Amino acid sequence: MTQNPLTPSDSESLLLDLETQRCEAMKRADFARLREILHPGLTHVHAKGQTDDYESYFRAGGTHVDYRQIDRSELKVQVLGSTALMTGRQLLVAVRKDGSGTVRIDSRVMQVWVQEDGQWRQLAFQTTPLEMSITQET
Template sequence: MSPNQFGFAAQCFRERRLKTKENDVLNAAVIEEIKRLETLRCASLVKGDTTTLCTLISENLVHIHANGRIEDRITYLESIQNRVQFLDIARSDLNFIVEGETVIVSGVLEHVARVYGQEEVKKFRGIATQVWIRSGEHWRQYAFHATRLTERA
């Protein structure tokens, strides 16, 4: 890399740092709102409350399960109503990237669930990445992708 390229990269980094500092208060408020919505989403899943879930997820939702199954909004809501009963959900170690009207969230996801009509309870521990986008006054989840953590991870 030439000295000019270093200078340009350093300038970009300084500008990014300044921009981040200016937006810290705003970003903190956005992050708190997304945390609140994610807590509400998890509680709604445990309750099987698809009415509340409808207010939190986009019409264009792409939900990718750890097993690779892909659901859109309709099939996701049908799964919550007819297929999977969540008994407990916990999120931890969340990381947030705020870029304008978009927030990317990644962190640990743990849940206990069972298929309706079956006794067997399954536990899941993985990493989930979500994309939340603000449209007007409302944040909606547009994408979700889970990956199972192995014992070595």
């Protein structure tokens, strides 16, 4: 039995759902789900320019901040065969676990997703801050 490939619009819907799942997993610190969504070849560029690969992302990810809000908007997806480009806005609010403050970053984000063995995974993430603030806790 031949499986019908997803149409571009089916893939767009699936990718938007996966992005929602990624953001929810970050807020829940659900690293098992994030490992399923993120590609082992991941390159993740943070707002201050530091870069993580898959392993370093999980060594550092979630250990320094408690994600309170991750809102995505203006999302656009371009599916190009087994690769997709996702762009849009992201508003992220996180509390530093050391109690030193709250971080708020409003940014533009570009993500690259790849489909392997019928599964879409995020291969690259780059955020460019439009506005960033850190509120110091006293």
